[in-house]
Amino acid sequence: MIPEIVLKPEAGFNIGFGHALRLVALCEYLRDNFLCQLQCLPIPQELKQILSQKNVDFKEFPDEERQLDWLRRYPDRILVLDGYNFSPSTVAQYKKFCSSIVKIDDMFELDESYDVVVNHSPGATRDKYPGGNQILALGTDYLMVRKAFLTSDRTRTAAFPPEKIFICFGASDPGDVTRRVVETLGRSSPLKELHVVSAFEKTASPTVTFHHLLNDSEMIRLMSSCDLAICAPSTVSLEVCCIGLPLIVIQTADNQSSICEGLQRKQAAWVVQLNEIEAELLKALDSLQEADMVEILFKQRELVDRKASQRFQALFEQL
Secondary structure, three states: OOOEEEEEEOOEOOOEOHHHHHHHHHHHHHOOOOEEEEEEOOOOHHHHHHHHHOOOOEEEOOOHHHHHHHHHHOOOEEEEEEOOOOOHHHHHHHHHHEEEEEEEOOOOOOOOOOOEEEEOOOOOOHHHOOOOOOEEEEOHHHOOOOHHHHOOOOOOOOOOOOOEEEEEOOOOOOOOHHHHHHHHHOOOOOOOEEEEEEOOOOOOEOOEEEEEOOOHHHHHHHHHHOOEEEEOOOHHHHHHHHHOOOEEEOOOOHHHHHHHHHHHHOOOOEEOOHHHHHHHHHHHHHHOOHHHHHHHHHHHHHHOOOOHHHHHHHHHHOO
16 A cells, blocks of 8 residues: 655745745655645645646645544545644644654754654754654755756856856745845846746846746756856755855745855855845855855755655655
8 A cells, every 4th residue: 555645834925835845845756655645725826836837736725624624534644744833732633643743844843743853954953953752854865855956967167257147035035135136236247147036927127037937947947057046045045056056045034044054054155144135245246256156066066965855765664
């Protein structure tokens, strides 16, 4: 009998698609040997399109009680949770009906209800999860990026000076960081060619092109065509590291701090502070040397060994 996995993310324009996309990556890793279904509360049409593109089986529920009732009627599945609003009482209810519960974490929260905790941040280490008997799957050995990024070509060499820049700050971008970065780079001399990935279609300009709902191969092709990436220290920054692209990260939310610190400590990215974009971003670009860009590509290759899929297969076979 094929083991079954239910993957439950929080997702929407208010919190972005990151939780869902991590679970989509997990589906890609596991679905050769497991039956995987993503279950969620109502989600935006844009995310539904992504799930359809990826051939991910998904089911929407109007409320939490309906979803819990489904688990009650179809018990003994592995449940994977990715989000911040799963209360201890709710998880305790899940525990009654599920064979194992896996928590995808980025805030270093440990709860005895979970059988496995996964945190793919390069800053995730065992000392940050004291106590507990859970299985811990930590760091970029357990990277949850779209599978195509684990097999993409990364033989590129650094292009200097960088002329084409990839920009991505996710679906929610509540601080309007994309606009601030684009406007700041618009003061560069000579002007850079900017390629912005956005959840919404926007009007381009002679130096700015917006890209909307790219599939995996289109995203890889776009990243690979650029000389530098500027993005949040979220999963997209780890996908950048997979293909090998000089990277500047700007932290926009508390849950990104571990990836930000980890990338900086591993020397796989440069960091610009959120409150210093207008003052420091152009300075950071102007200070880059070719040797810096070559070194960062080397550090990114050290960070990602591209064997995460095999590790997750082995991990879930234990459950």
